Amino acid sequence: MLAIATVYLIALLSAEKQILIIALLLAGIAVVIAAAWFGVLEGLGATFADHENALGGWAIIAALAAAAYFYDNHFVLLLVITVLLYSVATLGLNVQFGYAGVLNFAGASFFGIGAYTSAVLNTYTSLPHVLVLAAGGFLAALAGSLLLFPVLRTRGHYAAVVTIAFALLFKTFLEVNDVLGGPQGMQVKGMRILGWSFNDNIEIGKISLSFYMNYFVVGLLLLVGAIILVRRLERSWIGLNLDALRLDETAANCFGLDIARWKITAFLIGNFLIGIAGALFGMVGGFVAPNNYTFADSLILVSILLLGGIGNPWGLIVATIIVVVVPEKLQTIQEYRFLLYALMVIAVLLFRPQGLLPRPVRRYFPGWRP
Amino acid sequence: MDAGLFAQYVMNGLMLGMMYALVAVGFTLFFGVLDVIKFSHGDVLTVGAFTALAAYAGLRALGINSEGFELAVMLVLATLAMAFLGMAIARYLVMPLRSAPALNTLLITLMLGTVLRESVRLFYPQGANPKPFPALLPRASLDIGEFNLRLDNILMLTAGVLVIVGLQYLLNRTKLGLAIRAVAQDEETARTMGINFTAIVLITFAIGSGLAAFAGVMNGLYYNEINFGIGLYLGVIGFSAAIIGGLGSIYGAILGGFLFAGLQTVGTVLLPFASAYKDVFAFAVVIAIMAWRPTGLIQEKISERV
Numbered sequence: 001m002l003a004i005a006t007v008y009l010i011a012l013l014s015a016e017k018q019i020l021i022i023a024l025l026l027a028g029i030a031v032v033i034a035a036a037w038f039g040v041l042e043g044l045g046a047t048f049a050d051h052e053n054a055l056g057g058w059a060i061i062a063a064l065a066a067a068a069y070f071y072d073n074h075f076v077l078l079l080v081i082t083v084l085l086y087s088v089a090t091l092g093l094n095v096q097f098g099y100a101g102v103l104n105f106a107g108a109s110f111f112g113i114g115a116y117t118s119a120v121l122n123t124y125t126s127l128p129h130v131l132v133l134a135a136g137g138f139l140a141a142l143a144g145s146l147l148l149f150p151v152l153r154t155r156g157h158y159a160a161v162v163t164i165a166f167a168l169l170f171k172t173f174l175e176v177n178d179v180l181g182g183p184q185g186m187q188v189k190g191m192r193i194l195g196w197s198f199n200d201n202i203e204i205g206k207i208s209l210s211f212y213m214n215y216f217v218v219g220l221l222l223l224v225g226a227i228i229l230v231r232r233l234e235r236s237w238i239g240l241n242l243d244a245l246r247l248d249e250t251a252a253n254c255f256g257l258d259i260a261r262w263k264i265t266a267f268l269i270g271n272f273l274i275g276i277a278g279a280l281f282g283m284v285g286g287f288v289a290p291n292n293y294t295f296a297d298s299l300i301l302v303s304i305l306l307l308g309g310i311g312n313p314w315g316l317i318v319a320t321i322i323v324v325v326v327p328e329k330l331q332t333i334q335e336y337r338f339l340l341y342a343l344m345v346i347a348v349l350l351f352r353p354q355g356l357l358p359r360p361v362r363r364y365f366p367g368w369r370p
Numbered sequence: 371m372d373a374g375l376f377a378q379y380v381m382n383g384l385m386l387g388m389m390y391a392l393v394a395v396g397f398t399l400f401f402g403v404l405d406v407i408k409f410s411h412g413d414v415l416t417v418g419a420f421t422a423l424a425a426y427a428g429l430r431a432l433g434i435n436s437e438g439f440e441l442a443v444m445l446v447l448a449t450l451a452m453a454f455l456g457m458a459i460a461r462y463l464v465m466p467l468r469s470a471p472a473l474n475t476l477l478i479t480l481m482l483g484t485v486l487r488e489s490v491r492l493f494y495p496q497g498a499n500p501k502p503f504p505a506l507l508p509r510a511s512l513d514i515g516e517f518n519l520r521l522d523n524i525l526m527l528t529a530g531v532l533v534i535v536g537l538q539y540l541l542n543r544t545k546l547g548l549a550i551r552a553v554a555q556d557e558e559t560a561r562t563m564g565i566n567f568t569a570i571v572l573i574t575f576a577i578g579s580g581l582a583a584f585a586g587v588m589n590g591l592y593y594n595e596i597n598f599g600i601g602l603y604l605g606v607i608g609f610s611a612a613i614i615g616g617l618g619s620i621y622g623a624i625l626g627g628f629l630f631a632g633l634q635t636v637g638t639v640l641l642p643f644a645s646a647y648k649d650v651f652a653f654a655v656v657i658a659i660m661a662w663r664p665t666g667l668i669q670e671k672i673s674e675r676v
Contacts, residue, residue: 103473150661156472157407161613162660168606169653176647295606299480306477336492342484346463349478353470 059317060224067216077212079328081284084219085277087320088226090304091313092273095230097302098311099239100266101246102151103159106167107301110140110271112174112293114278119186119288133279140275141268151267152260167295174290186288215284222280226273227313233269234311242266303345309355318357374517383635384628385523385592388530391627392585393608394615395537396578398623401612402554403574406464406475410483411582412605414452414459417486418583419503419596420494422448426504441506448583456579457572465571483605490598500597503590526588533584534624537577541620550574554618614659616666625667630656 067080089111096102104110114136121132150162174180233239241262244252253259282288300323308319327341348355393415400408422444429440463482467475491497507522541547552560553570561567589604590596611630615622633655637648659667 147657150657150664153664154660155664157401157617158613158660158664158666160407160476161610162657164606165610165653165656165660169650169657172649172653173647176650299477303477303481306474336488339485339488339492342481342488345481346478346485349470349474349481350463350466353467353474 056224056227060220063220067213067220074212077216078284079325081212081215081219082281083317083320083324084216084223085281085284086301086304086324087317088219088223088277089274090301090308090316090320091223091226091230092270092277093301093305094270094311094313094316095233095242095266095273096270097305099234099242099246100263101242102263102267102270103156103163104267104270105160105163105295105298105302106147106170107274108293108295108297109167109170110144110274111278111281111297111301112170112288112290113140113143114275114280115282115285115288115293116174116180116186117275118279118282120180122283123186129283132283133276136279136282137272137276140278141271144267144271145264148264148267152263163298164295167298171290171294174293184289187286212284215280219280219284222276226277229273230313238262238265306355307345307348309357312355312357315355315357319355374514377514377517377519379635379639381517381519381523383631384527385631386634387628387631388527389585389589389592389604389627390607390611390630391624392530392533392581392588393604394611394623394627395534395620396581397609397612398615398617398620399550399574399578401617403550403571404460404464404468406468406472407479407609408459408464408575408578409476409479409605409609410459410486411479411578412601412603412608413483413486413490414455414579414601415582415586415589415604416490416596416598416601417455417586418448418452418579419586419590419600420490420497420501420598421451421583422587422590423501423503423596424494437506440504444506445584445587448587449580452583452586453576453580456575456582459579460572460575464575465568483602487598487601494598497598500595503594503596505591505594507591522591526591530588533581537581538620540577546570546573610653610656614656614663614666616668619666619668622666622668629667 063080063084067077089107092110093104093107096104117136117139118129118132121135122129147162147166151159154162180186233242241252241257242265244255244257245259245262249259304316304319304323307323308315308317323341327338393411396411397407400406400411425444425447426440429443434440459479459482463478464475467478505522507525510521512519512521539547541550549560549565549570550573552563552565553567553574557567560570585604586596586601589600607630608627611626612623613626614629615624615626630652633652634648637651641647641651
């Protein structure tokens, strides 16, 4: 099943003709709707849930296969990397919002903090670049901790405005700050680990691989790490605490949970993940500018979360693929793509408000049925 | 500081504050009756401003050149059109999602805002470029020292005050206002008292969206230029203003609007070397206010139900 999905994705990514792309998209939608109609999807979902580890393994193989197929295609690999890193970032949001219920409408800002960290550190210091990634995460978490006090004190819409204000503040700050390049942004030096420069094409015998392949591997490792972390977190008592917190703060408090402590934990872990993803993204793109980290981008992150189904890492990945790849491939309707994208989200919210792949009940043992 | 310059700053602040307050009042009205945040509010404002511009172009094409008449037609058309748009949004997007989580409503209206914004950009003739907005008010001005008192600003401020006073009268002195307040206070009780809930919600959305159109025309007249992005900016500021004032309170929204404009102005004056940071300053203060008063300056009465 996953193999079919992979082949479909590869076909979609490699398709150049617009008509072919539209046909492929329509066919994909039709197949999914038909499967849902005939009740195939539930069985499939149950099978996936039973063999989650195997699914993870196959997904990695599928990603590798897709990357191998496009070994010399810069553009497609960049797209795939974007999907990987956005997935990591939305996983971070997922910890904040899906588990602990802490709203964050400044996802892109924390992503941007990570990217700018890598820009500044790579330019002015000779810190090893793996540490730069970690530093991106730490700084994003640190900046998030500035917001902790208002976020903890407020709730619902009032909490939303704190992060929205931060998102606007951050973008304006970047635009007017000359040290960070102002509206023009900054160059970011490529990644280099142990003398291995990531910005050169890889030559193996006669085959030359796109330099994005390096980043792809790091991005994939990051995503796998993030998924394992988030999954472990969800299955542990921490995840249980966070769920309790989200579902009913008062009740959780009555049972002795320290609300502030767990909200802080979730918020910082989430920001850390977003920051790391941002740091790597800065290096991949080679360039950071304020316009890439606006409030609208934060909204895209949040809508990925809702589209995929809050709390389900697999749903997030599927939703990220849809949100990142579809607009890029639909070049004919380039002008209209935001319009169509917004209409699509409205349709999903109206007709499937729980998201494409809703979060299943927590399972402590794969395959276990009560 | 020179008194004339000071007066100039105050005047600018008042104009901005009036626009922000009008937008914020819309947010707070919607929140009052339905407990939802309608984020497409700012983009309704954009559409309103562009409707007015289209009406102006239409009138010019018909060969009518009386400025007062044109302005009146533009205002009426824009306000009515946006009132209908607001009702349609409430009826077909917001009401069906009443049982869904609040975030879904927020997101669906945000996306609707994107649809409206993109539609203006794509389908209005050359909508992607900033459009000049005609200066239809009398251009007379009075120089007092360094202070340039413009008649059109005074007219706009007066109109804004009149609109707010009128809204106040509507809400506190009429039967309709009573019904709106009843629905805001307790939906179920209001229903049992024979109030048509759906109709009241739709009327409230019409009023709020009409106000947004008014603010949009005012924005166009003040800057003599509109573009498809004004709504996003004004919408977010209006939302922040409604929040720092305290959602659900009309006075809070007005206070919040003027406070935000005041913060921006103070930011410009206090940081003359870096007046570009005025928005950074204003939003930082908003965050600080939220930390200090988590439910806004005029606090909503909330009780924890267990």
